[in-house]
Amino acid sequence: MPEKVPTNIITGFLGTGKTTAINHLLQTKPENERWAILVNEFGQVGLDEALIPDQDGLFIKELAGGCVCCALGPALTINLAMLLRRAKPHRLLIEPTGLGHPSGIVDTLKGISFCDVIDLRSIICLLDPGVLEHPQIMAHETFSDQLSLADVIVLNKCDLRPAELVQEAERRSRALFPPKQTVVRTEYGVFPAALLDLVCNEQLEQVFPGQQPAQQQKQAHQKDEHKLHAHSHSHNHSQSHDHSDAHGQTAQIQPQPGQPVNLTGHNDGYYSSGWVFHVNDQFDLKRVTQWLEQVPGAVRIKAALQGSERWISYNRVGSDSSTQSLAWRRDSRIEIISTTEPQLDEQRSALLACLNSVF
Template sequence: MKLIAPIKAIPIHIISGFLGAGKTTVLQHLLSQKPEHEIWAVLMNEFGQIGIDQQLMPQSNGFAIQELLGGCLCCSSQLPMQIALSRLISENKIDRLFIEPTGLGHPAQLLEQLTEPHWLQHLSMRSLVTVIDGSRLHDSDWSQQNLYQDQLKAAQVVVISHQDKMTDGDIFALETLKKEYEAYQQKWILTSQGKISILDIDQIYIGTKRLIQPLLKIQKNLTANEQPVIKQLPYHYVESAQGYSVAGWKLPKSWTFNFYDVLDLLCEQKDWLRIKAVFNTNEGWKSFNFNPNQFNYQTAQEGIDNRIEIIYQNEREWLNFEEQLFQCRIDLSE
């Protein structure tokens, strides 16, 4: 692929959000703010094979709209997305670019692709936006889904749509959600009919450094030159942003843990800011949501994997915790 380097890097915005959150409405309102002399482009991703949302976008001069159908550009092969994006950049003199991934997508993976060195001279990443439906915040079955949480965690700007339809329960849930994600220092915007200003989201993206590594027990026996490329579970990761760090583990769905052993282990931890986890236990799937004020756990829907994240500020040795966590397993055949 050959790209014609623009005079300056193009500001690029990712507008993500769960199914039905109101991403397209927000995008429509943002596009209505285009200066007359500029050309704005949109790359839309539909999971199915028939594009609908493109028909809702401006069809006049000054806009370049392109769809990528079938699958998710966040997690499928990067090649279709790179081809579509390269065409938009090379065939149009673009002043600003928006990407709307499918509601089933993981925006952090897309963000990782677009911040690779290959794109740095062409694109200037802006704050990642996640739109969530304010009128459904009271619905714990909705808000506890892993994908929903992954999209929210990736955001620097969180847009709460359908403000006019929010109940007292939704407002209470919103305040709780803000406290849960306080460590990420996100910007929260409430809106009705998707009305937000381009100035609200036009900030330079502050990257999160994420390092995916083998399990700490395995790392202990490896030399610096032996660090493998991690492509599948299980693995350990550490990511840092804005003065905070997250230690996380993703483990195979088939692993089963003793519920009370896990609960005891989490309750024993010290010097953390938040603990969130989902485990397949002998008592069924359980989610854990700990903050300094309350320790919550409840029955959860079946997850795609076992996972835990611990947010902290002070450096800590995690090997002992990992070993204790693995001692909570009750299916040691694997």
């Protein structure tokens, strides 16, 4: 374990691709290193652990149920200390909820409890250029805070957005104050792992630890020329998860077959409705994904779902949705974040109607 653990905050508003980006970063992890990930989710049930693939030397801790730097502030200190003690990581990645203010996390990492063990490096903010078409998000205080605090802005989903939106998002990002160390475009959350080691000096220059000025200039040039599409494939290994639950409700989730558990939350104008189904509950995947695509008022939906023959992850941001195969085998879980209060009885009835079988 290094004397001070290199640490990055990977931030961004709801649905910008933070978890996908972290999955790609994990593919660059040296085999002899241990990495730790602290994930904070706005919803109550916690899904990111299910969406991050197994890998040796990886330790994950989830904090569900609110903003880790606000409602869960004390839990951040406790669980971060536990994670560092258990994993003894060579690198720490922190993924706040898309509705979280990262400034509170920075204050904690630089505070007396962690200043001697944490080496806070670049704060990376993922930005979907499509947000320019959503003025309610642009006006959101958290959205502005995330961009203001970032050292690096990664324009993600550039393949899905019109070229003029991507260009305008890049222009606005480069005009932000304080100035950003770099702004890059990418697809599928893939960006150079070298950006993790950017640090910020008093002149807001691009600096990599241990580099001389000439090396800095060479590195900056290489970074600008770097193609963001090449990446290696991960290998399937066993994964170490930290299931200690100093923070709340997820330890109490014990659904029975055909009797899902529902946990809800409400903060800052957004509502969360989380459902956890027993491992023996199987969904008609076509039926349940069709229903998820029509949930009224939903701005973000994530799910890990068991079908009769396979497991899938489901991801919806606004009207955009996608599915892919999933290695998770513990239970089916769904997290719906909306701007309107959820109709829980209707959700429960609809989800039960999507079950293929209960055994």
